Structures are given as C-alpha cells and as structure tokens.
Amino acid sequence: MNQYLNKLKTFLFQDNPVSREISKQAVAVCRIHRINAQTTFNVQRVLNKAAKHKNAAVALVISADSSSYAQAYNIIKQIQIFQKNTKIPVYTFGEEQVFSGGYLILCAGQKSFVDNTSLVGNLGVNYTHTNIEKLVTKTLDFTINDFHTSDIAFSHRADSLSKQKEDNEEFFRQFNSHLQDQVIQTFEGLRKPKVKMQPELYQNDLLQGEIYNGKKAVEYGLVDEIGTYYSVINKEFPNCKIVDLTRASTKDIFGNMLELFWLNIKTLPFSVLVRYINKNQQ
Template structure:
C-alpha cells in the first residue's frame, strides 16, 4: 500500500455450512468493492466446514483480491474455523482467533454415508443402478448397496486426495509458521482434530488472538470498517415481504 494507511477496511462474513450458496453470497459481497481498490480485507469465519470445492473457490477469490489490490487480508475465526472453514482462513496473510474459546483445525476430509439397505428391503424398495463402471463414485456411495473392502478403499482413496490438497494449501501459507515438525504433523495437526485457540496458536495454525474490529482499529486507527455482508435497510425490508 506504498506506506499509506487506508481510509477503509472491508469486512465480510462467511458463516454456516459452506455450500454453493455461501460462495454466491460471498461473491455478491466482494463485488461491492470493485470501485474502491487498494482496501484491506477482513474475513470473519464461523463455519464447521462443508463443500471442499466451494471452500477452495472462496479461498482463491480472496487471494486474487489480495493480489490484484496489493493489500493484506486478515482472517478471523469466531466459534469455528474448522475443515473448509480453516481452509478459507488460510487465505489470510494474518490469522486470528476471535476468542480463546474459538475452535480451529479439523484438517482432513470426511464422508458420512448411511446404510439403509435393510430398511429398503423391509419395505420392498429395490434400487436399480446401471453404470459402465461398477466402482464409480456414485455407485460406491449408494446407501442401498452393500459395502465391501473394495468400495471402502475407493472412498478412502478419494478422501485421501482431497486431504492432500488441503495440506498443500496449509503448507503453502503456514509452512514457515508451523511449530510441529514434519515427522509429527500427520499425527498432531493433520489428523482431523480441532484445537482451542491457544493450542492452535502454539502449533502455528494461527498468528494471534483478537476480535476483528479490535485488531483492525489497532492496525489502522483512522480507517472506517465497512461491513460488506450487511444488507441495506431497504433490501432487508423488501426481502421480508417476498412472496414464495
């Protein structure tokens, strides 16, 4: 920023399970910045995770914003920045937990698939699935089909690939700050565990603990914090009377 302190700092919220709608809302909020360049960005995250794809898209869009505008990004974990939430958090140049009670991490990939074959059999429900590949992903995750070692191996293989991409993002952004040795990372921080803020700070998963507005005011005392996620009063009123 050429040594000049900004007049504004943009703030955007990402909350709840991360889906395509989360990404759409985020883009809508971020598009409000297009005519005001060179403004730092604060991203407040309160999410247990969700879609790996949309977590990655949000992450890349934040990094693109920082690169194009040549500004710093500050990310903050509120209650949760877990799994995809932490993935997005790593888009920041500086990572903060809003409270010592914030939960951070869950670095891994998970897939929960119910098995309702017995229920379907009891009520005469028959699933007919046709595919050129009996081990395609959709067939493998069909809740009406039996599981076997081969299917479990297929699912585990996909999850492992997703997890490796997650680890690459973290190492690209936090490698020099992680305090856990390479030989122990898989057992300590890349094992799906979540950590309270002080432990996350100890491991180098975050840089400090502090609320968004407090941190921004300390770094940029004269800057106005502009909440991009806050809808205007007129918009809120019209949305309240929408017909469905």
C-alpha cells in the same frame, strides 16, 4: 423523466468525490458462517466493492464448523487475486469454530487472528454412507430392482438401497485419502513455513484432523495472533470506519432493480417491433 433516471443511475453506479473519500477511510467486513456457493458469491461481491472504493483493508470474519472444500478453494483464489491486484490487505478472523475449509480460508489472510477460546483445525475428509438394503429387504420384505450401467459407478456404490460390494470400504478409503492429500497440499502452500510444531505432532495430529484452541493454535503457528476483528481493526486502522458488507445493501438491491428496469426500457422498442412483425405474419 429520462433526465431524472440518468441522475439516479449516475448516483448509484458511478463514484463521486464524497463517497471515494469516505471509502478510503473504511474497512470492509464480510462474515462467513457456512461455506457454499452463496458464500463464494458474497465474498466476491465484498472484494469487488472494496477494490472499487479502494478501502483500507478487508476483514473476513469466519465461523464455520463444516464446509465445502471446493468453495473454500474458490474463496482462497479470490483472496489471493484480490491482494495481488489491489495491494489491499485481507485480514481473517476466526470466531467460535473454524474447521476444514473454513480454516484454510483463515490461513489465506495476510494476517490471521482468533480468540483464546476459538477452535481451529480439523483438516480431514469425511464421507458418511448409510446402507439400508438389509433393513428394506429382510425386515420390510421389499424387493429391490437395481438397474445400473456399471458395478463401479459411484452412483451405484453410494446408493443406500444397493447391495454393497466387498471392495466398497477400500474404495471410499482411497477416495478420502486422495481428497486429504489435496487438502494437505493446499494447507502447506498457505501456512507450512509458519508452523512451529514437532514433526511427529504435525504428521500424526494436525494433518489427521486434530483441533486446537486459539491459544495453542498461536503457539503452534497455526494462526498469527490473538484478537477480535473489532479490536484489531481499531488498532491497525484507528481512523477508519468499519462497514459490514455481508448482506447486499438497499442501494445495491435498488441499483440492480433500476439496471434491470433501464434494460427493459431500452429494449422496449425492439420488443414492440418484434410483436408487430409477428402479428403481420399471421
């Protein structure tokens, strides 16, 4: 039994000459439809597999109309570290809408591509807060008992049922402004040398959250070229197979299950011993 398990484990977790030869002729694809913690995990998994198998390139295909800037920054760092350590190029492709953090990720590729009809940009920060304190107290005649440690605590300022302080609007304006400064700093570090816009357009449009279609984005230097991931990969790497690794493969899932099973098998004698000791101590 152990002999067969060892062979299966070797097949799942170790390279073999055939898989290495195939993987060198492959381009790994990862699709990004929204940007959250799960997306960051998926991108890292794809990059790890591409590095392990020495793929010819990685293609990130992005369509995200809203996103977490924090997770976008994580993905950008992953891309930068991956390209530095492996020298494998990462190409980014924008599809329907590539806004906010999604656009920053698009800028992180060694080459970036969009379709003529793609929409890119929206480098802005938005925080929406709805206050229903008057509705509850006056219309519904409810009494709200609000106990908090400080009037300036964020949880109190953002509470929909708390009476709004006079300086709340200014607080949220400054809050958004600080985040916007970080977004602009990241964008300029990734893309500013390639931008071909008039300074007035750059400051008053692009950095204020304007969006552009693919044709204009290329004209202004916001993206490198027009192209889809399928056409570009076939042109740049004509002999390579396109492998979509967005979802974990059956081999990955089964491999994880086997690894967990193997761990349980190895720790079984120890757990039996612990149970025996506990039983004798009772």
